[in-house]
Amino acid sequence: MTSPEPRPAPATLEAVAAAAGVSRSTVSRVVNGSTRVSPEVLAAVTEAIEALRYTPNRAARSLASRQTKVIALVVPEESGKFFGDPYFASIVEGIGKGLEQSDYVLTLQLTSPAAPSEKVTRYLLGGNVDGALVVSHHSGDHFLAGLSHTLPVVFGGRPLRQEEQGSYFVDVDNVAGAAMGTRYLIGLGRERIAAIGGARDMPAGIDRAEGFARTMAAAGLDAELTAWGDFTMLGGARAMRALLDRQPNLDAVFVASDLMAAGAVSVLRQRGRLIPEDVAVVGFDDSPAATGGEVMLTTVRQPSVEMGERMAQLLLALLRGEKPQRENVMQTRMVVRDSA
Amino acid sequence: MTSPEPRPAPATLEAVAAAAGVSRSTVSRVVNGSTRVSPEVLAAVTEAIEALRYTPNRAARSLASRQTKVIALVVPEESGKFFGDPYFASIVEGIGKGLEQSDYVLTLQLTSPAAPSEKVTRYLLGGNVDGALVVSHHSGDHFLAGLSHTLPVVFGGRPLRQEEQGSYFVDVDNVAGAAMGTRYLIGLGRERIAAIGGARDMPAGIDRAEGFARTMAAAGLDAELTAWGDFTMLGGARAMRALLDRQPNLDAVFVASDLMAAGAVSVLRQRGRLIPEDVAVVGFDDSPAATGGEVMLTTVRQPSVEMGERMAQLLLALLRGEKPQRENVMQTRMVVRDSA
């Protein structure tokens, strides 16, 4: 029954001040890199800090400064879907990069898309974070709308809801990206082109489906052959089966994510289709799923890591009181490999 | 150039005390559910709290109590590998569950396995967290050894290093689990049984390989046919190819994770093997990867979500000053599906 380990008390500002023979105010100034401090004093303080291995106490700091220096990573998604898609790995990796040089830390707020837990809500709204990064946003996430009124928030992917127009976000032009992928398939001379959409309640799902439909229409082709896959590998496989049942001799499929494309590919091969000879497949993301499966996927690349990094930078700018641009749309491009 | 949104100042303890007509001490007591408070006072305070939508200020609280109420989730792993394996999704989901009822929040500390960032180290050691949960531990993670001397730490998977003997952890008996999977294959009458190991520098990798080797030896079979796959789907595929090249007529393979097994399965099918007729495959984890791929995997199940939950509970107990048991080994069991 020992109580929480009695760690040696870390050095305080006070101690550093004493060691350096200056006031606490002065130490605080050098710690915060603020106003001019004389070189000698700076040196003395720096030395004392090193010697005592001083790290500012976050709690004291945020109590006094009214800044928590914590950013929430809000994930309104089942953990399985979030972790299951390598796209998110890249986003989070980018966010990590973007925050590395700052002194902000990230708290993970996993919550069901339908009903955010009371705990999460209170935490986010209770002044415990300086800002939030929202990833995997669904149309049903009502509570997030309120969030962005109280807190600087940056969305990964354009926000869907009315109330969130005017939010900060980073995204790619999903309509254009999907159009590019579809045009590529058309350019290959394919004529019976199907599509597998993502989630219907997510902007990326909606927009990519629209990009496909528009492009097909513009080319005078039929865009009826569409199924929805929910952005999972399993969903992609299921959708592919449905598509094949409806139209056994389809000759191409545009898939709204690489993970779903991997599922689709495995079904196509099971049913004896040669890729790309019989059926050409174009994915979306260029995530590790594009190169980790049975066939190296031709895909519409979005710069996921950079997008995560940009999200972090955007939020940091907001936190500095700057007025960065609201819509940050990054470039997609075709990456041609073996599947089409 | 507006500065960080001027949110309405949240209610303070002081305000609640005034509203309820009591002292701050008293409000603090009811907020912390501590010592006896008269029913009338309790009611008045509770009402005031509701009315003012009071949430305690975390910074003030931890400054005064010397507890941060934050737990670090330390992931010494490339984000791609971490997010890429559904096993971790389950662990994190479990951790989330285990923490839900507590007032602890989770900060995500992604760091390279080789060299932890200065920022992470200082953060962890600087008194900014009350405890840490370490997941995906490698033998090279030197700095973690120091961690557990300063902080209550719970490892997911038995720790590997000398200095960490005596650490708290939750795990399954990987040797026994692998033995069970291997015995299952032997029981099927297979004779040329290969194995794909995980990472050589991770306990789960080492132990599962050993369970395989021991069981084969005990059955008088040759355990030479082993390759390492690094716990990724790609690695599993690569290992399978190497194995097939060495022994084209192998008739079974024990794979140390479902994700690697999915990679192996896809290679086997590419090379024309029927599963399970030609080659029986047994995986490990029973993660979504077991049922999300081309073939429904027969696998050694470990209760990942429960393991994550247990990790959280363990740490919470430590934080309460209790002395829970150090080694928490949970049960594995065979889940028989289509691949063997």
Add this chain to the structure above:
DNA sequence: CTGAAAGCGCTTACAG
């Protein structure tokens, strides 16, 4: 450029 002092919003003995 530097310091004294107040204050951030809580918890925690200590009295009563």
Add this chain to the structure above:
DNA sequence: CTGAAAGCGCTTACAG
């Protein structure tokens, strides 16, 4: 059962 008071470790005007 309840309150007054000190203190947690910082930042921030305000003087000088």
